[in-house]
Amino acid sequence: MSRDSGIGDSQTVAAVDTSADETSDLSSMTSSTATSVTASTNGTPIRPTIKCVSADTFVSSIDSQLTMISQLRHVLRTLTEKNAQLAKRAAGNTSQEVEELQAQISHLKALVDTKTDQNQVLRNILHANKVTAETILANMKQKYENDRIIVTEAMQRLRKDVRTLNENAATYASLRAVFAQRYDEYITQIDKLQKKLSKRLLVWHFPTLLGTCKMHHVQQQVNPGSIEVS
Secondary structure, X not given: OHXXXXXXXXXXXXXXXXXXXXXXXXXXXXXXXXXXXXXXXXXXXXXXXXXXXXXXXXXXXXXXXXHHHXXXXXXXXXXXXXXXXXXXHHHHHHHHHHHHHHHHHHHHHHHHXXXXXXXXXXXXXXHHHHHHHHHHHHHHHHHHHHHXXXXXXXXXXXXXXXXXXXXXXXXXXXXXXXXXXXXXXXXHHHHHHHHHHHHHXXXXXXXXXXXXXXXXXXXXXXXOOOOOOO
């Protein structure tokens, strides 16, 4: 299309140049005639010397002028049509590009809206997770504090019990030492008392035993074959 338009433009320019040459020839002829009419000597008008032009030359010049006018009209019509075609083509291309750009813009807007919705959903999820994590963390902290208080109280109570048990053990140990000492003393006293008691019993029962022995001896003498055991 551009090649054809270039060829047409070159032909049109050549025709215009030819017509311009013919127009310059005609204008030179007219200017020479006017110069001869307006010339004067010492302010006295001189009768103009009109240069005669043949009818064939005049007709040919008129034909050339008409041809030039028709060519100019053709060139003008051609340029107008080409301008209109180029304008339509540019408008079509522009409208198509605009439609493509609008489609891309619409697609990008849809993507932006989708991403915005996704970002909003993610923000909501993150906020919910944050609230849940903070709640769980607060509950864990509260539970830890409660457990720590319970463990601290239990440790204090156990330490107090251990201290009390140690004191009681020391008391029981001292009491056991005292009781052991007294037990030893009581055992010693009992031994002493048993010895005294055995001595006293021996002293008390000695006459009785002596009389019994004598009676046995007398009985043996009376009845030597009979032995009575009492």
